[in-house]
Amino acid sequence: MTSSQTAGTAPRSALTRARVLESAVVLADRDGLGALTMRSLARELGIEAMSLYHHVANKEDLLDGVVDVVAAEIQDAVGRLDTQADDAPKSAWKPAMRRQILTSRAVLLRHPWASTVLESRTSFSLHIVRYFDSLIGLMRRGGFSYDLVHHALHALGSRALGFSQELFEPDGAAAGSAAGGGAEEGADDAATAMLMQMAEQVPHMIEMLAEISHEGPESTLGWCDDQTEFEFGLDIILDGLDRLAEREQH
Amino acid sequence: MTSSQTAGTAPRSALTRARVLESAVVLADRDGLGALTMRSLARELGIEAMSLYHHVANKEDLLDGVVDVVAAEIQDAVGRLDTQADDAPKSAWKPAMRRQILTSRAVLLRHPWASTVLESRTSFSLHIVRYFDSLIGLMRRGGFSYDLVHHALHALGSRALGFSQELFEPDGAAAGSAAGGGAEEGADDAATAMLMQMAEQVPHMIEMLAEISHEGPESTLGWCDDQTEFEFGLDIILDGLDRLAEREQH
DNA sequence: GAAGGAGGCTTACAACGTAAGCCTTACGCC
DNA sequence: GGCGTAAGGCTTACGTTGTAAGCCTCCTTC
Numbered sequence: 001m002t003s004s005q006t007a008g009t010a011p012r013s014a015l016t017r018a019r020v021l022e023s024a025v026v027l028a029d030r031d032g033l034g035a036l037t038m039r040s041l042a043r044e045l046g047i048e049a050m051s052l053y054h055h056v057a058n059k060e061d062l063l064d065g066v067v068d069v070v071a072a073e074i075q076d077a078v079g080r081l082d083t084q085a086d087d088a089p090k091s092a093w094k095p096a097m098r099r100q101i102l103t104s105r106a107v108l109l110r111h112p113w114a115s116t117v118l119e120s121r122t123s124f125s126l127h128i129v130r131y132f133d134s135l136i137g138l139m140r141r142g143g144f145s146y147d148l149v150h151h152a153l154h155a156l157g158s159r160a161l162g163f164s165q166e167l168f169e170p171d172g173a174a175a176g177s178a179a180g181g182g183a184e185e186g187a188d189d190a191a192t193a194m195l196m197q198m199a200e201q202v203p204h205m206i207e208m209l210a211e212i213s214h215e216g217p218e219s220t221l222g223w224c225d226d227q228t229e230f231e232f233g234l235d236i237i238l239d240g241l242d243r244l245a246e247r248e249q250h
Numbered sequence: 251m252t253s254s255q256t257a258g259t260a261p262r263s264a265l266t267r268a269r270v271l272e273s274a275v276v277l278a279d280r281d282g283l284g285a286l287t288m289r290s291l292a293r294e295l296g297i298e299a300m301s302l303y304h305h306v307a308n309k310e311d312l313l314d315g316v317v318d319v320v321a322a323e324i325q326d327a328v329g330r331l332d333t334q335a336d337d338a339p340k341s342a343w344k345p346a347m348r349r350q351i352l353t354s355r356a357v358l359l360r361h362p363w364a365s366t367v368l369e370s371r372t373s374f375s376l377h378i379v380r381y382f383d384s385l386i387g388l389m390r391r392g393g394f395s396y397d398l399v400h401h402a403l404h405a406l407g408s409r410a411l412g413f414s415q416e417l418f419e420p421d422g423a424a425a426g427s428a429a430g431g432g433a434e435e436g437a438d439d440a441a442t443a444m445l446m447q448m449a450e451q452v453p454h455m456i457e458m459l460a461e462i463s464h465e466g467p468e469s470t471l472g473w474c475d476d477q478t479e480f481e482f483g484l485d486i487i488l489d490g491l492d493r494l495a496e497r498e499q500h
Numbered sequence: 501g502a503a504g505g506a507g508g509c510t511t512a513c514a515a516c517g518t519a520a521g522c523c524t525t526a527c528g529c530c
Numbered sequence: 531g532g533c534g535t536a537a538g539g540c541t542t543a544c545g546t547t548g549t550a551a552g553c554c555t556c557c558t559t560c
Contacts, residue, residue, distance in 0.1 A: 038548065054507050059548065119415065126448060133452035146458045154474065155483035158415040165408040165415035198376060202383035208396045224404065233405035236490035288517065304538050309517065
């Protein structure tokens with residue numbers, strides 16, 4: 001409620017909310033999300049855990065803030081794209097949207113833990129909302145009704161921000177156990193072996209694996225290129241939306 | 251390594267792995283995923299926490315097992331669908347796949363926590379793999395190349411099992427804090443209020459909200475029908491795959 | 501110079517997963 | 531029939547997590 005507080009406040013300490021959040025991002029990037037605890041973050045900053053609570057309300061708030069940092073990074077990257085000319089043809093929405101989404105994806109790929117945190121948030125970040133606002137703007141300029149825009153956002157889901165929800169990520173980048181148990185590399189081989197064991201229960205899958213990696217299905221999970229698959233799925237949705245938008249306009 | 255152990259083993263106790271897992275599902279259904287701890291599960295079963303470790307290796311294993319229970323439920327429901335006739339036209343893959351996915355979704359809607367756990371798994375459940383195998387089979391009968399099948403599974407992502415990754419679920423069904431802080435109902439009103447405050451920063455979004463819920467944007471997050479939105483997105487992808495499959499066959 | 505608050509620190513607690521080890525019971529075997 | 535064995539319960543204890551409570555020490559402002 002103190003109103004004369006906005007600009008002045010000569011900081012006694014170098015520790016600020018911004019510095020806390022920044023350190024949290026660095027720590028998560030380096031050691032994984034699971035390593036981001038109040039105590040480890042404090043250690044990183046050379047202070048005690050409880051001191052953090054003068055800058056964040058609790059861990060939830062810390063994660064909110066950390067999401068916001070990444071969201072700002074996304075918005076910054078998106079802002080660098082050349083904005084669309086007003087006299088662009090209606091069909092320009094599709095490549096523009098594609099570019100914005102892939103730009104966001106590029107940022108998120110630098111912070112593999114971020115999508116997990118993002119999903120778990122219950123409140124909005126202003127930067128994220130602005131991101132979505134610009135997506136809405138692109139679709140509107142493409143002639144979408146607001147109703148279609150709304151459906152489109154749902155259809156894109158997490159893909160709107162540049163990540164997809166794969167069921168089984170072989171490299172558990174989002175998993176927290178960075179310094180946990182050992183077995184990590186033999187994972188896909190083990191999975192493949194398991195599949196072979198139940199070959200007769202899953203004939204199509206076996207055959208698919210045999211055919212796709214046609215030098216024999218010894219390493220099955222390494223053959224997917226995430227970026228290609230993401231763009232494939234994205235383009236299906238964008239093309240579908242395109243068709244619906246055209247139909248809307250008779 | 252005792253080989254004469256498979257069928258006999260007169261059980262001294264009524265407590266088995268199956269009963270443990272079943273109780274875990276019940277508990278998670280009732281109190282949420284966050285309430286599923288080794289201690290609470292033990293209490294539910296009338297035993298002590300450490301006794302659970304005679305039936306599950308650790309909590310990860312417990313979650314694996316719990317996923318497997320739900321996966322079995324899914325497979326059971328899918329199995330009840332009338333299997334596709336061999337002389338069905340190629341185009342039959344699409345409604346069949348749609349039905350299977352929506353059936354899985356119906357099961358998952360009864361266990362709102364399950365999708366979260368499912369995502370976090372690093373190992374496969376046989377039931378899940380068989381589920382995917384049958385999807386693959388449907389697409390193959392529809393004339394898909396294995397390559398297209400593979401892309402299709404990636405494009406569907408979590409939608410293949412019947413849930414989509416919405417960025418901001420207003421009702422935090424998957425969130426763990428069932429018995430935590432209080433504020434839950436005023437959430438969307440609060441979010442709406444926040445949006446109104448930054449109206450000029452997100453003009454398109456404000457306008458969209460104003461138009462869609464055109465009795466004025468007072469409750470913005472209640473207007474989405476999850477099932478409708480899911481089917482909308484699913485159909486876009488299925489239609490897109492359909493077109494690609496046809497193109498493949500010249 | 502007194503007041504007060506911002507921001508650090510220490511201590512303490514409850515809840516979590518789980519390692520270690522004890523005790524009982526029931527079964528298989530001589 | 532007695533005995534070894536192990537399955538399956540229980541108790542205790544430890545380290546880690548988030549965080550409540552309170553102390554102290556500055557710096558800023560009347």
